[in-house]
Structures are given as structure tokens and as C-alpha cells.
Amino acid sequence: MTEIRRVRVALSTLFMIALAAACSPGPSQTAPPATDARSTASPSLETQIARFAPVDLKVDISALPASEAAALAHIIRAAQVMDGIFLQQVWAGNPALLARLAADDSPEGRARLHYFLINKGPWSRLDKNTSFLPAEYGVPAKPEHANYYPADATKEDVASWLATLVGEGGNPNSARGQASGFFTTIRRAPQGMATSLGPFYWVPYSVEYQNQLAEAAGHLREAASLTSQPTLKKFLELRAKAFLTNNYFDSDMAWMELDASIEPTIGPYETYEDEWFNYKAAFEAFVTIRDDAETKRLSVFASELQALENALPIDPAMRNPRLGALAPIRVVNVVFTAGDGNRGVQTAAFNLPNDDRVIKEKGSKRVMLKNVQEAKFEKALVPIAAVALGAADRGKVSFDAFFAHILMHELMHGLGPHQLPGNTNVRQELKELYSPIEEAKADISGLWALQQLADRSVVSPQIAQTMYTTFLASAFRSIRFGVTEAHGKGIAMQLNYLLDQGAFVVNADGTFSVIDAKIRDAVAGLTRDLMTLEAHGDYAGAEALLKRMVTIRPEVQRVLDKLTGVPVDIEPRFVTAREMLKR
Numbered sequence: 079m080t081e082i083r084r085v086r087v088a089l090s091t092l093f094m095i096a097l098a099a100a101c102s103p104g105p106s107q108t109a110p111p112a113t114d115a116r117s118t119a120s121p122s123l124e125t126q127i128a129r130f131a132p133v134d135l136k137v138d139i140s141a142l143p144a145s146e147a148a149a150l151a152h153i154i155r156a157a158q159v160m161d162g163i164f165l166q167q168v169w170a171g172n173p174a175l176l177a178r179l180a181a182d183d184s185p186e187g188r189a190r191l192h193y194f195l196i197n198k199g200p201w202s203r204l205d206k207n208t209s210f211l212p213a214e215y216g217v218p219a220k221p222e223h224a225n226y227y228p229a230d231a232t233k234e235d236v237a238s239w240l241a242t243l244v245g246e247g248g249n250p251n252s253a254r255g256q257a258s259g260f261f262t263t264i265r266r267a268p269q270g271m272a273t274s275l276g277p278f279y280w281v282p283y284s285v286e287y288q289n290q291l292a293e294a295a296g297h298l299r300e301a302a303s304l305t306s307q308p309t310l311k312k313f314l315e316l317r318a319k320a321f322l323t324n325n326y327f328d329s330d331m332a333w334m335e336l337d338a339s340i341e342p343t344i345g346p347y348e349t350y351e352d353e354w355f356n357y358k359a360a361f362e363a364f365v366t367i368r369d370d371a372e373t374k375r376l377s378v379f380a381s382e383l384q385a386l387e388n389a390l391p392i393d394p395a396m397r398n399p400r401l402g403a404l405a406p407i408r409v410v411n412v413v414f415t416a417g418d419g420n421r422g423v424q425t426a427a428f429n430l431p432n433d434d435r436v437i438k439e440k441g442s443k444r445v446m447l448k449n450v451q452e453a454k455f456e457k458a459l460v461p462i463a464a465v466a467l468g469a470a471d472r473g474k475v476s477f478d479a480f481f482a483h484i485l486m487h488e489l490m491h492g493l494g495p496h497q498l499p500g501n502t503n504v505r506q507e508l509k510e511l512y513s514p515i516e517e518a519k520a521d522i523s524g525l526w527a528l529q530q531l532a533d534r535s536v537v538s539p540q541i542a543q544t545m546y547t548t549f550l551a552s553a554f555r556s557i558r559f560g561v562t563e564a565h566g567k568g569i570a571m572q573l574n575y576l577l578d579q580g581a582f583v584v585n586a587d588g589t590f591s592v593i594d595a596k597i598r599d600a601v602a603g604l605t606r607d608l609m610t611l612e613a614h615g616d617y618a619g620a621e622a623l624l625k626r627m628v629t630i631r632p633e634v635q636r637v638l639d640k641l642t643g644v645p646v647d648i649e650p651r652f653v654t655a656r657e658m659l660k661r
């Protein structure tokens with residue numbers, strides 16, 4: 079037990095050394111290509127890595143007072159600890175494998191380490207989790223139960239054990255609530271040690287990751303003592319306490335109340351890595367600075383929402399005369415991310431917390447990572463535009479329009495029909511078709527809304543002039559991720575609808591263009607069609623529309639085929655964080 083703990087303590091340090099090795103321009107960048115047998119494996123690994131365009135993530139922190147900058151440095155140090163914990167959560171073999179990879183300074187070794195750090199393990203997340211290491215490393219298939227459950231247990235074993243426990247899953251104080259809760263691992267009871275619980279027992283995260291969490295808590299308390307912003311101080315103190323007590327409720331509540339220039343998100347949150355039950359939360363961190371200019375733009379948009387609702391291009395009886403309160407949205411810039419928040423494809427926005435008890439009392443908060451979106455725009459969307467758009471359209475792609483549309487998309491989820499007559503709502507009536515229809519609605523009505531605001535000079539005319547072409551290029555970026563989930567389906571539907579309306583056209587050379595004379599009416603038309611479907615809770619109509627429209631047409635596929643050399647996503651380099659830690 080103590081030996082394992084020692085490895086764990088060393089892990090965050092090891093991770094930082096490995097990261098420095100993988101990122102420094104080592105022999106792999108300067109040496110001529112190796113010609114021995116091993117080189118057959120490396121081109122494909124290089125190609126896998128090249129899908130993530132490296133990008134320097136910078137944030138202007140010059141406006142931060144010294145006290146806040148000092149606090150920020152400690153928050154970054156706490157965040158670094160999350161990388162080590164997450165590696166352990168993904169797979170028990172990760173720490174030893176990382177040590178082995180870090181010790182190999184051959185060009186292949188460096189490339190393997192580099193891709194390991196991108197994926198936080200030996201499996202390529204963009205390639206259905208296939209291992210990218212040669213057979214000699216003995217890497218198994220990626221465990222669906224991660225390291226949250228005993229490696230040798232089956233899903234059925236654990237499920238039937240859970241069923242024997244007293245209490246309900248939703249009650250965190252009951253045995254079953256603990257065992258199926260966010261913040262425990264499940265371990266096998268030692269041989270011969272009869273327990274009243276049966277073959278397994280649960281371990282609180284505060285015990286399982288005791289040393290690392292003590293280290294992270296220490297940094298958060300230091301940060302709390304330095305900051306002069308009361309809501310930040312409160313969150314940091316309570317989160318440090320949660321790391322040691324395993325009770326996250328109070329600190330989640332404090333996170334909802336944060337109103338500070340530094341907006342940190344740190345702790346166990348998302349459950350994607352638990353592919354068995356989606357019960358267990360992975361550790362992550364997003365250390366960010368609030369973007370005041372965008373926050374102001376958001377409040378301008380928010381103040382226009384009722385006027386937009388009153389003007390929706392639908393039957394006036396379907397409009398909502400009194401919109402409810404807005405869920406909080408924060409626009410921030412990333413200084414540092416770690417753990418589950420920095421693996422494979424980068425997170426561009428998130429909605430937390432996930433604890434229903436907190437959501438019931440405080441709702442949830444949407445956080446938009448602006449500089450991450452900007453990096454994705456420059457490294458993926460602009461090159462896609464160069465391939466997908468006609469020559470005249472290429473110049474009409476702008477980040478300002480891209481980001482204004484993302485904000486408007488979020489706000490438009492709150493507009494249009496929701497509650498329906500007969501004590502039901504759109505989600506209930508459209509069932510599994512709700513998400514693709516609602517996502518497409520938020521997209522297309524977001525364009526409609528920005529056009530309204532541009533017509534009234536609430537937003538700049540440049541946004542209206544570039545948003546349709548930007549949206550067209552962005553559609554190709556989204557479809558690359560596939561049309562199996564809600565956003566992809568919604569995008570395919572919109573693209574095909576606008577093609578059918580003649581608002582998007584295919585040029586002789588296969589590129590796409592926006593037809594200015596037709597796009598406004600087409601956007602309003604699809605907004606009307608989707609919102610009317612929702613107002614009628616029309617499941618059959620939604621089904622027919624999706625069946626007809628969710629398809630990748632040959633002219634779209636031909637463009638997608640030309641995008642193979644364009645990066646899929648980014649690999650952030652946290653230059654601002656690195657500079658801060660050097661001070």
C-alpha cells in the first residue's frame with residue numbers, strides 16, 4: 079500500500095518532466111528519418127499526431143493585481159495534480175507505462191510519449207481507442223470500466239453486487255448511493271476477509287487519491303489566502319476542504335456563485351470515462367480568466383431576448399410573452415487545463431455541475447472557452463474554408479461572427495416553444511428526436527437572431543456579412559466528427575435544407591457558396607419549420623424531416639474527402655501558465 083502511494087506522489091512530478099521532454103524540440107524534429115525496421119511504425123504515428131495542430135494558448139493577465147496573479151499560480155499548481163490522478167483513473171497501467179516512455183529518448187520514443195500525453199494513455203481516442211504502441215508494450219484493449227472498478231471484475235458482477243446494497247442510487251448517504259456515486263472507486267474485498275458488503279467495497283476518492291488531493295488542497299488554500307476576491311476565496315477554501323472530506327456539495331454551490339476575474343473549475347466532474355455505468359467522475363481542471371468584453375456582449379444579447387422572441391418568424395400564438403430567467407453563461411480564456419479537461423479533442427464549452435442536488439437549488443452554469451474556440455477556428459476552420467468555399471466566399475469568414483453565433487446558439491435554446499398544452503413539453507413529445515431538432519433550431523435561429531440585431535445596429539454589420547459563410551465552413555468542420563450524434567445530425571439537416579432552398583450552392587469546381595439574395599429567407603424558413611414542429615410536439619413530422627435530411631450527400635462527401643490534410647483539432651501549449659510558474 080505504501081509503495082503504491084509513493085508511486086502516486088511521484089506521478090505528478092513525473093508527468094511534468096515527461097511533458098517537458100515531449101514538448102522540447104528533441105532529436106525527433108532534427109534527425110533525418112530513421113531507416114531501420116522500426117520506422118515503418120512511426121509515419122502512421124506522426125500522421126496521428128499531426129491531426130492535432132499545436133497552438134500557443136495565451137491570455138492577457140496584465141490587468142490582474144499581484145495578489146490575484148500569485149493566487150493564479152497556485153491554482154495552476156493544484157490543476158497540475160489533476161493530470162496525475164486522471165492518468166491513474168484511466169488505467170492502472172498508465173503510471174508505469176509513462177515512466178517507460180519517458181525514459182526512451184529515441185525519436186520513436188519521443189513520438190510515443192507525445193501521443194500518450196495527448197491521449198492520456200496508450201489508446202488513440204480519435205481512432206476508436208485503438209492502441210498506438212507496438213505489441214512489445216503489451217497494452218490491452220482500453221478497459222471500459224477504466225480504473226474505477228476492479229480490473230478483473232465484470233460489469234454483471236458489479237451490477238448484481240450494487241443491486242444487493244441498501245438504499246437508492248440517488249441518495250448519497252445510503253450504501254448503494256455511495257457505491258454508485260460520483261466520488262468513490264470500487265475495489266475487491268481482500269481474500270479471506272469476510273465483509274458484510276460481499277465481494278466488493280467502495281473507497282472514497284479522498285482516500286484513493288489521498289496524497290495527491292492533499293497536495294492540490296494545499297495549493298488551493300494558498301491561493302485562497304492570497305486572493306482578495308471573496309467569492310473566489312470561498313470557492314477555493316471549500317474545494318480544498320472537499321478534496322479531503324469527499325463532500326463536494328458546498329463547493330459546487332460556491333462555484334455557481336463565483337463572480338471573480340479568475341474562474342477556476344477543478345475537481346472530479348464528468349463521467350464519460352466510466353463506460354460501464356457513467357457513475358464515476360474523472361478529475362480535471364480548467365483554469366481560466368473571465369473575458370469582460372464578451373461578458374458585456376452577452377448581457378447586450380440577453381437584454382434583446384424578449385424582443386427577439388416577440389419577433390420570431392412563427393405563429394404569434396406560439397411565442398412566449400414572458401421569458402424566464404437566464405441560466406448563467408461565462409465567457410473565459412483558458413490559462414491551463416488538465417486531466418479529463420485536456421485529452422484528445424479539446425473541450426470548447428462545458429455545462430456544470432452534474433450533481434442533481436446542486437442543479438435543483440442553483441441551476442447549472444455554461445462556460446465558453448473563447449481562446450480555445452479561437453484556436454480551433456484558426457487551425458481547423460480557416461483551412462477548411464480554403465478548401466470548401468468558393469473564392470469569393472473565403473474572405474468572408476470571421477472569428478467574430480463564429481463566436482457571436484456560438485453565444486447566440488446558447489441563448490436561442492431558451493427561446494421558442496418549450497411548454498406545450500396538456501401539461502407536456504417539447505422534449506417529452508419529440509423523445510429521442512428532440513436533441514437533433516433542438517440543436518438545429520438553436521443554430522439556425524441563432525443566425526436569424528443575429529441578422530435581426532444587425533438590422534437594428536445592435537451588432538456590427540460585419541457580423542451579418544460574414545456569419546453565413548462562416549456557418550457554411552463551420553458545417554463542414556462539424557460534419558467531420560460524424561452525423562451519429564445530435565449536433566452532427568442537426569448540421570447535416572441544415573446544410574441540406576439550405577442547399578434545397580438554393581441559399582447554398584455548389585460551384586463547378588465543387589466548392590460551396592452562399593447566395594446572398596436567398597439566405598435570409600431560407601434561414602427564417604427553417605427557423606419557422608423547426609419551431610412549428612416543436613410547438614405541435616410533432617414526432618412524426620420530426621421523424622420524416624430527419625429521415626429526409628440527415629444524410630451526407632455526394633457533393634458534401636467530395637469536399638470532406640479533400641480535407642484529409644486539415645487538422646482535426648488542436649494541441650494546446652499553455653505558454654501563459656508556463657511563464658507564470660517561472661516567476
Ligand code: ZN
Pocket residue numbers: 487488491517520
Ligand atoms: Zn446547443
